Amino acid sequence: MSEPSPASTASTAASRATIVDVAKAAGVSRQTVSNALNRPDRVAAPTLERVLDAVERLRFTPMVSAQQLRRQRASAAGFEVNPSHQGRLGHILDEFLVELTVDAPRHGIHVVAFAPDPTDVVAGYRQTLASGLVDGFVLADTRHGDPRPDWLLAHEVPFVSFGRVWDRPELTRWVDVDGRAGLRAAVAHLADRGYVHVGFLGWPAGSPVGDDRRAGWVDGLAAAGLTTSPDEAEEAVQDLDEATGAAGRLLDRLGAVRRPAGSTAVVCASDLLALGALRAVRALGLEPGRDVGVVGFDDTDVAAAMQLTSVHQPVADAARAAWRMLLAPAGTPPVAQLLEPTLTVRASSTPG
Template structure:
C-alpha cells in the first residue's frame, strides 16, 4: 500500500464496520474487548494514524487540557509538579490529547485564565494543582460548567471522600506511616515529625500517618515534644532541628526524624551533621532529585500513577475525549499509595 492507510482499510482488515473502528478510536469503552483488541491489532499492523485535526473539527473539541504552572512552587519541592506535568503530558499525548500550559500569579488571575480559555474554546478541561482550604477555583469551574480534575483533595470540605469533585491525590498518611514503621523496624523508638505550620491539608495528612503509628507504638502516650514544625525552607528546618537537639538530655532521646518534605529533610540533615549526630536517620517526602543525589531516604509519590488516575477521571480508562462529570460519579476519586525509597545518605 503506497498511500497511508485509512479507517476503511482498518475496518476491512479487521472485519468490522467503519463506525466500530471510530468507536475503538474515540469511545473504546463501549466496544467489546475482543473486537477492540482485534481492531487495535490491525491499527498497529497497518500503521494507521487517525486524523486528529479532522476529529477536532468534527467533534468541536480541542482535545486539549489546560494546566497552570504554579508560581508558588519553588525550590526542592517544585520538582514534584515538574515531574507530574511531564508524566501527564506524556500519557495525554499517547491518547491523542494535548496539554496547554499557562501561567497565573494567584487564584484570581487563574480564574481569569479559565474564562479566557473557555470563551475561546481552547481547552476541553482543566487540571488544577496546589489545592487548599477555601480554594475558589473549583467552585468557579463548577458554576461555569467546566470539566476539571484536581491533583489534591478538596481540603476544607466536610466530607472529602464524598465530594462530587473529581480529584486524584497521594495518600500522605500512608507514606509517613510507612516511614515510621521502617524506622521502628530498625530499632528506633523516639521518632520526631518535622512538618509545616497549620493550616495545611497536605501537611496534616502527612502528620496523621506519623501520629497514628507513634500513638500505637507508645500505647497512646504523649507526642507533643516530638512534633516539630516550621516553614518549608532548608534554613528554617536546620535552625529548628538544631534548637531541638540542644534540648536533648542525651543519647536515645532521638532515634529518627520523619519529614513532610525533602526540603525539611535536607535542613534536618544539615543540623544533625553539624552536631555530629550523623547516625540518626532522616526520611523525607517527595523523592526529589536532591534526595536522590544525597542518598536521603524519601517517599516517592508515584507520579506516573497520579497522571494515569488524572486522565482516567477525565477521559475514562482508554478514551481520548473528555467525559462529563455525571459519567464519573461512581468513580470520582483516586488515592495513590506512595512508596518508601530507602537509601543510605551521603555526607552533606
C-alpha cells in the same frame, strides 16, 4: 510555524493524504473510510480490510482540527504550568505533567499546556476553554480558598485535581497521595531499623497538607508502640536556616547526643526540612543514619543527592488515575482516590 516556502508546501501537500484519497484508493466513499476508522463494526470485513490497507499505504492520519470541529470536542485537557517554582511542589508537578502526557495517547487525547494570567486566576482556563482548545482540565496545586474549582464547577467544566480539593472534596474528582500513610510508613520503617525516639519536624499548624502528615507521625508512633511523646515535634517554615534551627531544638529535646547511637530519629514533612535536620545532626558531631535517623518527604533530587531516605509519591499512578476519573462517563458521581506512597530508603535511615 512561519509561512511555509513554496517548496515545502508542495512536499507537504504531496505527503499529506486526506480521507478522500483513502476513499479513492480503497474504492469506497469517504464516509465508509470514516466508519472503518471510527465504527469498524458497521463495515463489512472485506471492505474494512481494503480500507485499512489503503490507510496504511497512504500513511493516512486524520487531521485533528477537522475532527475537533466536526465532533465539537477537543479531546484535549489543559494543564496550567506555573513559572514560580517555589519550594516543595515544583518538580513533582513537572513530573506529573510528564506522566500525564505519557499516558494521554492511550486515551486518544492530548495535553495543552498553558500559563496563568497573573492578574486573573481563572483567565487562562476561560480562554483555553472558550477557544475550544480543550474540553477539560487537570488541576494541580489546589490551595485553600482556590477559586478555580468553584469556577469550573459553576461552568460545568469537567476537571480532575491532583491533590485534594480541600474546600469541596465531595463535589469534585481528585487523586492525591496519602501523606498520612507516608509518614506512618516512615515511622514504621525507623522503628523497624531500631530507632525508638522518633520526633517530627513539620510546618506550622494550619496547613492541611502539613497537619495530615503530622497525624501520620502520631499514627506511626502508636502503631509501632514507641514511647515517644506526640509532643516531640518542632515547626519551621520552608526555609533551610529555620529548619536547621528547629531541628536543633528538636534533637535537643529528644536528647539525641546522650542516647545510644541509632536510637533517635526525625521524620520530616518535606525534604527541605529534612535537609535542615541533616545539618543539625552534623552540627552536633553526629552522623545521619548511624547516629540519628532522618526521613524526608517527596524524594526530590536533593534527597537523592544527600542520601536521604524519603517518602516517594507514585506520580505515574496519580496521572493514570487522573485520566481515568476525568474520562469517566458523564453522570458518574465524583470520585476520589488516595494513593499509597512508598519509601525510598537511603543511608540516612541506616543505623550502625
